[in-house]
C-alpha cells in the first residue's frame with residue numbers, strides 16, 4: 752500500500768491526496784512535518800520537503816513526479832488525456848500554476864498565513880512577476896468549467912490547491928486579490944470542484960488539521 756507522508760495543511764500534500772482519492776487508490780497517511788532531521792525522512796525526501804510517498808518499491812518525492820507516477824500506476828480514471836499533445840497541454844498548465852503563480856506568490860505566504868514579515872521590495876517583486884505571469888496563464892487556461900477545458904485533469908488538482916493561496920496571500924499583502932482582479936475566477940473553480948467527494952474529504956481533513964494546529968498553539 753502507498754503511504755502519503757506530510758501534513759494536511761500543505762497544498763502540495765493535498766494535491767497528491769486529491770489524485771489518490773480520485774483514482775480510488777488505497778493509501779494511508781503518515782504525519783511528517785517539514786524540516787525533519789530524521790534520517791528516515793531525509794533518505795526519502797532529501798530536502799525534507801513534503802509530500803513524499805512510500806511504496807513497496809521505495810520512496811518518491813516531488814508532488815508532480817508523484818502524481819505522474821500515480822497516473823501510470825492507475826491510469827483510470829484518466830487525469831491526463833490519452834493523446835500525447837493534449838496531455839502535454841495539461842502538463843503545461845500544471846507547470847504554469849506551480850512555477851509561475853504559486854512559487855512566485857509563495858514568497859508572501861510566511862507573512863500572509865504564519866505571522867511572519869515580508870519587506871516591501873519582496874512584495875513589489877512578487878507583484879511585478881505576477882502582473883506578467885497571470886495574463887500568460889490566462890492565455891492557456893480555459894476554465895470551461897475545468898482548467899484545461901471540459902474534463903477534470905491534473906491541472907484542476909494543481910489549481911485547486913494553489914490558486915486560492917495566491918489569491919488570499921496577495922489580497923492580504925498587496926491590497927487586492929490579483930487573480931480575481933485579472934479575471935481568474937478561482938472562486939468559481941472552487942465551486943465546481945466542491946461537488947467532488949475527493950475535494951470534500953481533502954477540505955474536511957485540511958480544516959481539521961488547521962483547527963488542531965491552532966489548539967496546539
Ligand SMILES: N[C@@H](CCC(=O)N[C@@H](CS)C(=O)NCC(=O)O)C(=O)O
Pocket residue numbers: 760761762763764785786798799800801802812813814815
Ligand atoms: N516542489 C515540491 C514543493 C513541496 C513544498 O515546498 N512543500 C512545502 C510544504 S507545502 C515544504 O515542504 N516546505 C518546506 C521547505 O521548503 O523546506 C513539490 O511539488 O512537492
